[in-house]
Amino acid sequence: MAITEFLLFVLTATLGGMFLCGANDLITIFVAPECFSLCSYLLSGYTKKDVRSNEATTKYLLMGGASSSILVHGFSWLYGSSGGEIELQEIVNGLINTQMYNSPGISIALIFITVGIGFKLSPAPSHQWTPDVYEGVR
DSSP states (O other): OOHHHHHHHHHHHHHHHHHHHTOOBHHHHHHHHHHHHHHHHHHHTOSTTOHHHHHHHHHHHHHHHHHHHHHHHHHHHHHHHTTSOOBHHHHHHHHHHHTOTTSHHHHHHHHHHHHHHHHHHOOGGGOTTHHHHHHHOO
16 A cells, blocks of 8 residues: 555645634535545545445435535535625625525525535435445555
8 A cells, every 4th residue: 555645645634634723715615525535535435445435425425425516515505695895804794784694595504514524524414425435445
């Protein structure tokens, strides 16, 4: 097993987590977890010759892609409802100024964002695929 690839994946995942800690706009909030999760996908498929690892990586990649698309759809609803703002403070100000904070669009955006992040973190309602990934990865 190549230690250089492993350390590169771990370092890039750590870098994605560090960018997420300092995120204050929608683009960084989306790109940083994607950097982190893409490295997690690659690390789960690190043992290429193991069939169970390949299956786990495929499941992890498909569920991660689905959760990313749901998350970015929620971000697009939030972007549109706030009047085209991407920074978090400007989104709040835009929602207050246009009085859109009680609209159904914000509820839809928050539902999509919660479901997208929920699939990434795999808490109780969306955890069915997680044991398969952990079983297939060494």
